[in-house]
Amino acid sequence: MTKAKTYSETVIYDTNKRFNKLVKKPDELELIGKGRSAYVFKLREQGREMALKVFFPEFKETAQREAEIYKKLSDSPYYPDIYETGHSYILMEYIKGHTFYECLNKGIRIEDEMIQEVDRALQDARLKGLNPSDIHLRNLILTPSGSVKVIDVARFSQTKACKQWEDLKSAYQILYKKSGFPQKIPKLWMETIAFLYKKNWLQKQWTARKNKFHS
Numbered sequence: 001m002t003k004a005k006t007y008s009e010t011v012i013y014d015t016n017k018r019f020n021k022l023v024k025k026p027d028e029l030e031l032i033g034k035g036r037s038a039y040v041f042k043l044r045e046q047g048r049e050m051a052l053k054v055f056f057p058e059f060k061e062t063a064q065r066e067a068e069i070y071k072k073l074s075d076s077p078y079y080p081d082i083y084e085t086g087h088s089y090i091l092m093e094y095i096k097g098h099t100f101y102e103c104l105n106k107g108i109r110i111e112d113e114m115i116q117e118v119d120r121a122l123q124d125a126r127l128k129g130l131n132p133s134d135i136h137l138r139n140l141i142l143t144p145s146g147s148v149k150v151i152d153v154a155r156f157s158q159t160k161a162c163k164q165w166e167d168l169k170s171a172y173q174i175l176y177k178k179s180g181f182p183q184k185i186p187k188l189w190m191e192t193i194a195f196l197y198k199k200n201w202l203q204k205q206w207t208a209r210k211n212k213f214h215s
Helices: 003-010 057-072 100-106 112-127 164-176 187-198 201-214
Strands: 012-014 021-024 029-034 038-045 048-055 082-085 089-093 140-142 148-150
Touching (some): 003 048, 003 082, 003 089, 038 057, 100 140, 112 148, 112 164
Antiparallel strands (some): 012 021, 048 089, 082 089, 140 148
16 A cells, blocks of 8 residues: 555545534645645655645545546646546645735736646647636646646536636736736635626626627
8 A cells, every 4th residue: 555545544534514624634744725625735755745635535536537637638747747546535746836816815926928828738638638627716826937837627527618717817808917906915805706706796797897888
């Protein structure tokens, strides 16, 4: 049994509540993130930093699906390297840097080249027969070298159209690049905007404004 598999099996979640909660983990693992289907831990071994994504019990199929997608994208420089996969975990390259969400919150400038890098990453996925979906600010990472990495690709296998990245690009061009746009955006603002977007309220308001303008 590999260390990654052992660690993944000693991570314990409380699944009896509405939101899964971490109950126990090995001391060697440092919690660095939580998503809808898994917690992510940093693992240091022989001077190398890796990320161990351990999925909640009900998301084992998601773990296997995401592992297969990462394998398809293994020749693209825009996605993390995968070292090992199992029924409920993925051991991958740890990506240093700031998510686009953190960039907006900390005032780190998002440049046109970064947007173009994301476009190239998503095109790589399309060329593999995938359908990039659920692209949001937390799964886009700006590395210290200035390159962009994309993580959390489980939904790249869905078939329905997803406009989320195109909507983010529109907001970047129409709002973010305007003079006077805030250098730092509070987390509460971003969470509120994300909530309204998820509820489709922002899209309806934008459509209404466009219709009023053209009438």
